[in-house]
Amino acid sequence: VSTDIQSLVVTPLGVDDDAIAAAYRVEAAARAYDVPDFPPICRHRHAGVIRHPWPGTQCHRFLARLDGHPVGVLNVEFTTLDNLDNAFADLIVDPAYRRRGVGRTLYQRAVEVTLAGRRKRLMGNTVGQLPGGPIREGAGGAFATAMGASPALHEIRRNLQLSDVDEAALDRLLADAYARAEGYSLVQWSGFVPDEYVDDVAVLAGRMVTDAPMGDLAWEKENIDAERVRADEAIRQLHGSRRYATGMRNDATGHLVALSTLALFRTVAHHAWQGITLVHPADRGHRLGTIVKIENLRYTLAHEPALKVIDTWNAEVNSYMISINDAMGFRPLDAWIDWQQDLTG
Ligand SMILES: CC(C)(COP(=O)(O)OP(=O)(O)OC[C@H]1O[C@@H](n2cnc3c(N)ncnc32)[C@H](O)[C@@H]1OP(=O)(O)O)[C@@H](O)C(=O)NCCC(=O)NCCS
Numbered sequence: 001v002s003t004d005i006q007s008l009v010v011t012p013l014g015v016d017d018d019a020i021a022a023a024y025r026v027e028a029a030a031r032a033y034d035v036p037d038f039p040p041i042c043r044h045r046h047a048g049v050i051r052h053p054w055p056g057t058q059c060h061r062f063l064a065r066l067d068g069h070p071v072g073v074l075n076v077e078f079t080t081l082d083n084l085d086n087a088f089a090d091l092i093v094d095p096a097y098r099r100r101g102v103g104r105t106l107y108q109r110a111v112e113v114t115l116a117g118r119r120k121r122l123m124g125n126t127v128g129q130l131p132g133g134p135i136r137e138g139a140g141g142a143f144a145t146a147m148g149a150s151p152a153l154h155e156i157r158r159n160l161q162l163s164d165v166d167e168a169a170l171d172r173l174l175a176d177a178y179a180r181a182e183g184y185s186l187v188q189w190s191g192f193v194p195d196e197y198v199d200d201v202a203v204l205a206g207r208m209v210t211d212a213p214m215g216d217l218a219w220e221k222e223n224i225d226a227e228r229v230r231a232d233e234a235i236r237q238l239h240g241s242r243r244y245a246t247g248m249r250n251d252a253t254g255h256l257v258a259l260s261t262l263a264l265f266r267t268v269a270h271h272a273w274q275g276i277t278l279v280h281p282a283d284r285g286h287r288l289g290t291i292v293k294i295e296n297l298r299y300t301l302a303h304e305p306a307l308k309v310i311d312t313w314n315a316e317v318n319s320y321m322i323s324i325n326d327a328m329g330f331r332p333l334d335a336w337i338d339w340q341q342d343l344t345g
Pocket of ligand 1: 030034089090091092093094097098099100101102103104105124125126127137138139140141142143144146147339
């Protein structure tokens with residue numbers, strides 16, 4: 001292993017076009033190598049996220065250069081409205097420059113930034129191979145272990161190829177589900193949630209962390225209110241993303257009690273990321289999860305005719321959500337781990 005860490009320089013990432021392009025090159029090379037079946041990174045959104053961070057986050061970004069050449073990127077993200085003891089690190093090294101200590105150097109910077117921000121825990125995630133699944137080298141997991149982090153949550157990424165979807169099967173699933181969902185009505189929107197439901201969306205989004213399995217991950221309930229929902233929407237517009245949402249309203253109370261969302265990035269028309277799918281505990285048992293998920297797929301397709309693939313993540317143990325995904329035709333692709341390290345011990 002040739003290590004010449006002397007010529008490695010880590011500097012804060014600027015927001016000028018050159019800095020953003022350098023970060024893009026590193027991330028694109030890593031993605032093509034580590035998860036080749038991911039969609040290409042949307043350049044517009046990539047720059048947008050750097051220039052316009054999500055509300056309630058503070059990002060500390062760095063670029064590592066070896067002999068002047070960009071080889072690694074680090075983003076240490078602090079949430080500022082909740083989870084004040086946590087920091088999340090995104091650490092990526094160009095595959096052509098791995099095993100030379102670049103990752104270790106960036107990790108040390110992540111620890112310094114985390115402690116300087118008076119945060120106690122560092123988190124991050126990595127991809128690994130599933131038995132029989134596409135090859136994943138596993139560098140991230142080996143690296144996280146070498147840095148002393150522990151696996152805290154195991155997730156499976158599932159992928160839906162829309163060419164494989166059996167529409168008649170979806171019709172049957174929906175018909176069965178609607179038979180159990182008397183007293184609820186469908187609500188759909190793209191972009192901005194209607195005013196009358198913004199508080200309900202905040203409640204549902206805030207439950208995501210408490211209701212979905214989180215394993216040993218010390219991630220607290222997020223403080224989400226109507227103002228934060230609106231702030232997120234405004235930033236999403238700046239990122240150039242398009243988002244489609246389907247909810248179910250409890251007709252007796254007037255509240256929106258179920259929600260599923262899909263998002264597409266501006267320059268990648270064939271691919272969508274699954275966002276939240278959640279049913280309020282008081283309204284479970286009416287197949288609302290199945291309804292919002294299938295209806296939202298159809299709603300999105302009506303606006304996005306080029307859509308071909310959807311990616312979603314579920315905790316390994318989230319059997320209810322996984323059974324809906326399986327029935328819709330989602331197939332497991334790879335295994336993801338959320339890592340956690342206590343820096344105070
Ligand atoms: C993980 C990653 C950042 C490592 O970058 P790197 O510059 O190669 O890391 P380093 O050279 O500093 O490696 C540090 C130690 O991690 C371990 N390690 C890293 N890659 C490994 C691999 N492929 N196999 C086994 N151990 C590995 C080793 O213990 C290594 O020390 P050594 O080379 O002295 O044996 C890089 O592979 C990457 O970008 N992967 C994709 C993104 C990712 O998973 N990031 C981690 C988020 S927590």
